[in-house]
Amino acid sequence: xxxxxxxxxxxxxxxxxxxxxxxxxxxxxxxxxxxxxxxxxxxxxxxxxxxxxxxxxxxxxxxxxxxxxxxxxxxxxxxxxxxxxxxxxxxxxxxxxxxxxxxxxxxxxxxxxxxxxxxxxxxxxxxxxxxxxxxxxxxxxxxxxxxxxxxxxxxxxx
Numbered sequence: 073x074x075x076x077x078x079x080x081x082x083x084x085x086x087x088x089x090x091x092x093x094x095x096x097x098x099x100x101x102x103x104x105x106x107x108x109x110x111x112x113x114x115x116x117x118x119x120x121x122x123x124x125x126x127x128x129x130x131x132x133x134x135x136x137x138x139x140x141x142x143x144x145x146x147x148x149x150x151x152x153x154x155x156x157x158x159x160x161x162x163x164x165x166x167x168x169x170x171x172x173x174x175x176x177x178x179x180x181x182x183x184x185x186x187x188x189x190x191x192x193x194x195x196x197x198x199x200x201x202x203x204x205x206x207x208x209x210x211x212x213x214x215x216x217x218x219x220x221x222x223x224x225x226x227x228x229x230x
Contacts, residue, residue: 104139106219107184108147110212112136114186115149118208124196130155134167134189135205143179148227163190186212 083091099224118135132153140149150168152160167189175183186209193204 084198102223103182104141104146104181106216106223107138107182110140110215111147111149111184111186111218113215114205114208114212116152117211118171118186118188118205119153121207122202122204122205124200124202126153126155126157128162129153129155129160130163130166131188131190131193131204132158133157134193135187136164136167136171136189137186140175140178140183140185142181145175161226162212166190184212 087136102124114137115135122132124131129152132155133151135151137148138145148169150164152164167187170187170189171185176184178185186205188205196202197204197206
């Protein structure tokens with residue numbers, strides 16, 4: 073390296089580019105991890121806390137999430153309900169179809185979509201005053217806020 077006055081360059085352009093690329097990759101991994109953990113928390117809470125009678129199993133089976141980055145799915149969780157029900161497949165299939173439609177609307181950046189895919193979920197919450205995903209959505213939002221604070225606190229220390 074050449075000497076410029078009293079200062080010596082300790083990095084060249086290639087090293088600086090590598091530092092930024094590594095930092096971007098680390099941030100990406102942490103963002104995806106945060107979204108995955110949030111999605112899993114959403115699904116767990118929504119599937120377990122719903123105090124409604126799910127006769128067919130469709131409603132609980134329609135609860136799930138999908139993580140999208142620039143319009144492409146990078147993770148998802150749709151499962152058949154482990155509780156009661158006679159036709160769980162319809163719920164899961166309906167949620168996956170809804171997710172496919174919503175993905176088209178989000179073609180930029182990272183998106184976490186948590187849902188109850190059955191159209192009547194909103195009526196169960198409103199008319200029967202039973203929670204389907206509202207509590208889980210609030211918990212997921214709180215989780216993201218807290219995790220984001222910790223994430224950025226850690227990034228600032230490095």
